[in-house]
Amino acid sequence: MKLEDKLFLVTFNPDHQSHLSVKDQSVCAQCREKPCINGCPADCWEHEKEKNEVLVSFEGCLECGTCRIICPYGNIDWKYPRGGFGVKYKFG
């Protein structure tokens, strides 16, 4: 089963503003491994090669915190979404 199909099963109430951001793109530009991309269980992070920037799709974030911990440079500004927004599990 594809990850995108699994994520389709999850209920989200996305905010219009992101709770995740890169602190400094120049740090990501120098990061060879970019472990945030593989580490995220929901494929929220991607490397946009043209601009050489790391981008995040916060709308599908499962709020686990893996990116926050796996980033070797502490370069992710990770907050909880505002009250009521974000993932909403049926089972948990």
Next chain:
Amino acid sequence: MADEKFDAIVVGAGPAGLTAAIAMAQAGLEVAVLERGAFAGSKNVMGGIFYRHPLDQLLPEFWKHAPVERAIVEQRYWLLGPNGHMGGGVRSQSFAPETPNCWSVFRAKFDRWLSEQAEQAGAMLLTEATVESLLQEKGKVVGVHTSLDDGDLHADVVVIADGVNSLLLRDLGVHSEIKPNQVASSVKEIISLPAEKIADRFNVEPGQGVSIELFGSFTQGAVGLGFLYSNQESISLGLGILVSDLARLKLKTSDILEALKEHPSIRPLIAGGKTEEYLAHLIPEGGYHAVPRVSGEGWVAVGDAAMLVDNLHREGSNLAVQSGILAGQTIVRAKEKGDFSAAGLAGYQQALKSSFIMKDLKKYRGLPHWLESSPQFFNIYPELMNDAGTEFLTVDGVGKREKQNRILKMVSRRRGLWGAALDALKGGLTLK
């Protein structure tokens, strides 16, 4: 609301925060519980096992009303190789049904129910309230700043129960950022199946279930564990991998889970099932040495926020509940004395120390380092043990002594006899 002051504010409506709230509310304290989700449990994830002890001390016979799935009557432990598994387990009728040891649960349902018990005990539950920071005056925590309009709330004490990603403890400077080798990134699927199919596949009576802890080569050499728990009409299948190993070995948890679903020992158990939900969460893995200071001026920390998880026994929610109860009781005594200073709340740390929580974590304090420095347990032994077992049980005209010699050669070639002997000795010393 800005002018209202509570005796205690609890940040996070999980088992730790809610049991602290219940213990305090039962003693007549004015308690507010702040939950960032739409309802308590909507953000909460675990593998899925909830123990009877110690919640039944606070809410006697809670399981007769609580939304639990199946009473776990059999706990299996499987070492997976690429082609199968070897395993053992314990099944006992003393685990069910009169005094169950534990159940499979869904946290979105269970925590919501527990939050209703907190409200019935007199606590006030505020949902959709994200705590953004702690309010401090002269080095003392005096309340919280929330995402609500008019969002500052004051209290004598704040119970920090915001989970494994405790941004509040970090901002308080109690611990520096969590290290990648102190947490596992875990993913899980809920796979629905009819109740009769579950009864047949796991050989259980209605309302009874089986848990299977999974070790082995499916983690592709990374420190990690998997689990399969039977629910009323579904299976919870998931795994956790140490975040430092995810980075080191460039693995993806979602890929490993997908491969695990195809493993020959797992596939028949979930065959015909339909995935209903996909979830992710971090699990504290640092053990004893990762537990930060748990109380200070006007605050206490409980549950995952305080990194209270016993990984070897896959116990977490029971440590959360026990820490919540002990914190709640400490605050009730602090209220009697009117002393919410670090000294007034220090009894909590002492109580944790005297409880099974810190005793167990201390017993296994060497485990995280041992596992991390022993990749052979994840990349050599699972396949080796399974191959040895298969060799021993394959009848092919070769004598048993010759079989024994072949197995010794396998061990010698893949790990070395000295290495294996040392691993056994070190393991014994680490877990003793």
